[in-house]
Amino acid sequence: MASRYDPRSEGGPVHADFLTRAELIADGMSRHSVEEAVRSGELIRARRDRYVTPDAPEPIVQAVRVGGQLTCLSLLELHGVYVLKNTRLHVHMKANASRMRSPDSRWVRLADRSTRAPVLHWTPRALRVGQEMCAPLTVALAHSVLCQGPRAAVASIDSALHRGIVDGADIAEVFSLLPQKFAVLRPLIDSSAESGPETFMRLILRSLGCGFEAQVVIGGVGRVDFLVDGWLVVECDSRAHHSEWAAQVKDRERDLALAALGYARIRPTAAMITETPGRVAAAVVGMLKRRR
Known part of the structure; x- marks a missing residue:
């Protein structure tokens, strides 16, 4: 089974897509072999018609199981970007998303009242959420500004720039996704910070x-x-x-x-x-x- 979790380089952007049953069959698998791959652990059925290879990090699998993409502090941590504190899974959701499930079980409905429940970041219908299991880094950074205090938000953006996984054009896109009031943070960014x-x-x-x-x-x-x-x-x-x-x-x-x-x-x-x-x-x- 070919991997669909493909880090471009250590610490670099993560490219990961889930697979559908139709794609697996088009690749030459039968319905029986799909089920056998799930039983043997060669595939993970994260939720209905959403299959993930076992090399995908657990936060990514959990985000797919919920019904969206990994984003915000959870995705930044996966890239080694500085995050002051994070104890919850952050998931990017389509505006019309439904049938959300617990990150731990596709058989359990999502309970949004728990202190450990995922943080859901809803997106307008105009922004496409396809089969990618991770939100774009620009989107994740914009979400992180909304989820952290100002100093921590600047620290995360500094860290992403210092690691070379985003550039100036990306940062311009980050702030274009945010309400205008956050523009005051942009002059404070400095990629020379090493921590x-x-x-x-x-x-x-x-x-x-x-x-x-x-x-x-x-x-x-x-x-x-x-x-x-x-x-x-x-x-x-x-x-x-x-x-x-x-x-x-x-x-x-x-x-x-x-x-x-x-x-x-x-x-x-x-x-x-x-x-x-x-x-x-x-x-x-x-x-x-x-x-x-």
């Missing part, structure tokens, strides 16, 4: 009105995340990159090198930056006031 917390930190510094540069190379030290007022270094730490003792020793060596050159440094964690931005902002303000 979601870096986007959050950039927006914090921007809100303070202080002068800063991102991704600055300092001789004898290397590249730092932010340099504020020419002397205050801000590094955005994450557990993934700084949990090992060897990494922490390297960080301390960098701190000593910075101090020897006359730089001060603060190193808030990713959780501090995203969950308590006011506290991080106060730390920056306090440092700047002290120096001045």
Whole structure:
């Protein structure tokens, strides 16, 4: 059975279509062999007349089972795009969609009152939803702006741009799909951010009105995340990159090198930056006031 789940490249756009019984028969299968393929696990019957190959990621299968396409935060996570927090399946639905099913069983009707129920994103009839199991990335990014706070939305778009899976023309399309009030976010986008917390930190510094540069190379030290007022270094730490003792020793060596050159440094964690931005902002303000 040929796969219909076809990532263009690692982290790249996902192309995935479901198959219908008519397509399977046209490819040379009989009705009996279709049923046998389902029983053996060579095919997954996600819902009536919707067949999926077993290499498709589970969120995609669940979206088809509901009756739509994977979109928004769920699809972005599949692409490795930064998402602040997501605990639910996001599904793109046609305006006239009906007979929706639970993501876990095609025999169970969708219960929309559960806190774990999928988030349904309804589309106008004019926007075609065909056999593709995933919404276009531009649509998913537009949905993510509606589903997240402004800083998290900017961080997701930054991440998609940084990973190279969308470009400037795509971002223009994203904002064309959104209500006009979201246009204020567009000037805040910067593809140089290497992580979601870096986007959050950039927006914090921007809100303070202080002068800063991102991704600055300092001789004898290397590249730092932010340099504020020419002397205050801000590094955005994450557990993934700084949990090992060897990494922490390297960080301390960098701190000593910075101090020897006359730089001060603060190193808030990713959780501090995203969950308590006011506290991080106060730390920056306090440092700047002290120096001045």
